[in-house]
Every structure is written in C-alpha cells, then in structure tokens.
Amino acid sequence: MPRRRPGRWDAVPRQDGRRFVVTGASGGLGLETARVLADRGAEVVLAVRNLEKGRAVAAQLPGAVEVRRLDVADLASVREFAADVGPVDVLVNNAGVLAVPFALTGDGFETHLATNHLGHFALANLLLPQLRDRVVVVTSDAHRAAELDLGDLNWERRDYRPFAAYASSKLANLLFMAELQRRLTAAGSTLRATAAHPGSTATAITANTGNRAKTWVGSWGHKLAGMPIWKGALTTLYAATMDVPGNTFIGPAGRLEMRGWPTGVGRSQAACDPELARGLWQRSEELTGVRFPL
Numbered sequence: 001m002p003r004r005r006p007g008r009w010d011a012v013p014r015q016d017g018r019r020f021v022v023t024g025a026s027g028g029l030g031l032e033t034a035r036v037l038a039d040r041g042a043e044v045v046l047a048v049r050n051l052e053k054g055r056a057v058a059a060q061l062p063g064a065v066e067v068r069r070l071d072v073a074d075l076a077s078v079r080e081f082a083a084d085v086g087p088v089d090v091l092v093n094n095a096g097v098l099a100v101p102f103a104l105t106g107d108g109f110e111t112h113l114a115t116n117h118l119g120h121f122a123l124a125n126l127l128l129p130q131l132r133d134r135v136v137v138v139t140s141d142a143h144r145a146a147e148l149d150l151g152d153l154n155w156e157r158r159d160y161r162p163f164a165a166y167a168s169s170k171l172a173n174l175l176f177m178a179e180l181q182r183r184l185t186a187a188g189s190t191l192r193a194t195a196a197h198p199g200s201t202a203t204a205i206t207a208n209t210g211n212r213a214k215t216w217v218g219s220w221g222h223k224l225a226g227m228p229i230w231k232g233a234l235t236t237l238y239a240a241t242m243d244v245p246g247n248t249f250i251g252p253a254g255r256l257e258m259r260g261w262p263t264g265v266g267r268s269q270a271a272c273d274p275e276l277a278r279g280l281w282q283r284s285e286e287l288t289g290v291r292f293p294l
Contacts, residue, residue: 009261012237015042018133020240021088023047023072023120024095026054029138029198032233033092033240038063040241045085047095072119073105075288082126089133090240093120093173096138099162102155109287110154116169121176122290128191129293135180136240137195139173141257144268146171150279153287170197172280174249174267179277180292181246187294192246196239199252199259201232227252227259238262 020037024030025046038044038061047070048054054067068085071077072095096116105114124135146167152158155165173195180193226232239250239262249267254260270276285291 007261009238010231010234012036012040012241015040015241017041018089019043019045019087020090020092021045021047021085021127022092022094023070023123026050026057029201029229029233029236030092030094031057032229033094033236034065035061036233036237037240038065045088047081070123072123073107073109073111073114075107075119075122078119078122079126082123085127085130087130087132088127089131090136091124091127091131091134092136092138092236092240093124094138094236095120096169098166101162102160102165104154108154110165112165112169113153113172116166117172117176118284118288120173121284122288124176124180124193125290125292131191134192134194134240134246135177136236137173137177137193138236139177139195139197140167140170141197141199141251142167143171143174143197143271146268146270148172148175148270148276148280150276150283153283171268171271174271175273175277175280176284177249178247178271178274179281182274182277183292184246184294189294194239194244194246194248194250196235196250196262197257197265198227198232198235199254199257200226201229231259235262 015037020042022030022034025034026048034044034046043064046054046058046067049071051069058065058067070081100111103111109118148168148171177193177195184191235250249265250262251257251265252260253263257265
C-alpha cells in the first residue's frame with residue numbers, strides 16, 4: 001500500500017455477521033479494538049489471561065462479546081483455546097509485553113519471544129483451517145532498531161537488554177506476517193495477513209519494566225507526546241477491516257510514524273528479508289511444534 005497523507009479515518013465499516021478474536025483484549029489497544037468492533041456489529045471474542053478482568057470489561061461493551069481464557073505465553077493454553085474457539089473471520093494478534101526483566105516462561109522461552117511472537121505464531125497456524133478472512137499482527141516501529149539472532153532467540157549467549165529483546169520480537173512479528181502471506185499465496189488460499197503499529201499511544205504497556213525510572217518515563221512520555229488509545233487503535237482496526245492486500249503494513253501518517261491517521265507505511269530492510277523470514281519460521285516451528293497447515 002503506497003504511503004500517502006490521508007485525511008481523517010475513523011469510520012470503521014459495519015462488521016455484522018463477522019467474528020473476531022482479539023488477544024490481550026482486557027485493556028489498552030486490545031480493549032479499544034474490541035469495543036469498536038462490537039459497536040460496529042461484530043461478534044468479538046476477548047482472549048484474555050485474567051477471566052475475571054475480561055468479564056468485567058465485557059460487561060461494559062456493546063453487542064455480542066464473549067470472554068475466553070488465553071495466555072499466549074503458554075503453548076498449552078494456546079492449543080486449548082484454538083481447539084475450542086470455533087470458526088473465526090479475523091484473528092487480531094494484539095497481546096504483548098514491553099521491556100520486561102529477563103525471565104523464561106514455563107515452556108522455556110524468553111518472555112518477549114514467547115508472548116509477542118511464538119504464542120501468536122502457534123495460535124495463527126492452529127486457527128488457519130477455521131479462519132475465513134485474515135490474521136492481523138500488531139507490531140511496533142521499534143522493529144527498525146532490531147537485530148534478530150536466530151541462533152540465540154532466547155538471549156542465552158548475549159547480555160540481555162530488555163528493549164532490544166522487545167524490538168527483536170516486533171521484528172519477528174513483521175517477518176512472520178510476510179512469510180505467512182507468502183505461504184498463503186503459494187497454497188492458493190484467499191486468506192491474508194496484515195500488520196499494524198500504533199505509533200506512540202498512551203497505554204499501560206510500560207508498566208512492568210522492573211525499572212521505576214523507565215516505567216515512569218515511558219508512561220508519561222506516551223501520555224504527553226502520544227495519541228489517545230482510541231486513535232492509536234485505528235491502525236489495527238484499519239488493518240483488520242479494510243480491503244487491503246496481504247502483507248500490508250499500516251501505521252500513523254505523521255512525523256516518525258508516532259501520531260496521525262492510518263496509512264500504509266514502510267518497514268526496515270531486515271523486515272523485508274525473505275531468508276530471515278523463512279529462517280525464523282523454521283525456528284518457530286521447531287520451538288512450538290506447530291506447522292503451517294495448508
């Protein structure tokens with residue numbers, strides 16, 4: 001999609017008869033995405049770790065909203081969710097963590113890798129046979145600062161740097177999206193994969209860095225310089241509802257892609273590397289035990 005200077009776009013089209021799964025939908029961009037979709041007539045599944053919190057926010061949403069437990073950092077939870085959720089039109093891979101201290105999940109994966117990439121990789125592939133329209137990957141412009149080491153995805157040999165681990169996982173998001181679209185096209189499928197990033201948006205994603213100063217700076221920086229959540233969610237909504245080709249990447253149109261209305265945006269050279277994308281896909285299959293099903 002060519003870069004342009006768009007006017008205001010917040011008129012999400014009606015979504016009657018369509019079913020969406022939104023991961024990480026109990027707060028922030030995920031909740032706002034779910035709220036707008038439900039308001040536009042969609043059936044929305046809030047895929048959340050905390051059922052109590054999910055049910056509390058679902059009670060405040062319009063329309064047909066369902067709450068199901070999903071911890072994308074736990075592959076057993078991902079498999080259980082995928083086996084029981086039923087047909088889906090659009091999967092929105094939104095859940096994520098940012099710059100958290102080093103830790104390994106129960107499956108033995110570094111937290112950013114597990115939450116931001118591997119869990120969503122597995123979920124999308126498990127749902128493909130029952131998916132009717134598209135997979136949307138929510139990434140970040142931080143991918144431009146990333147280097148992806150396929151031989152050390154878990155940060156076992158390198159000195160761990162929280163933001164670098166986050167940026168790498170966001171690069172992985174774009175590589176996954178591009179390789180998924182390549183495979184869908186090669187398989188003759190009409191399904192598509194798109195991606196979006198919200199620029200600078202005032203959410204609580206910086207709340208768990210483990211560093212009080214970084215948490216404070218991240219939180220207030222986004223509040224002072226970033227967009228409100230309703231506007232930050234528009235890029236995801238555009239990627240999820242508009243008739244755009246597979247491998248489209250949507251972001252804010254403003255300076256440095258920090259603010260603005262949704263438009264097609266570019267990506268880093270690494271994010272366009274087909275060999276890196278194929279290598280990441282192979283490693284992701286090995287780590288998750290989940291294969292492309294089509």
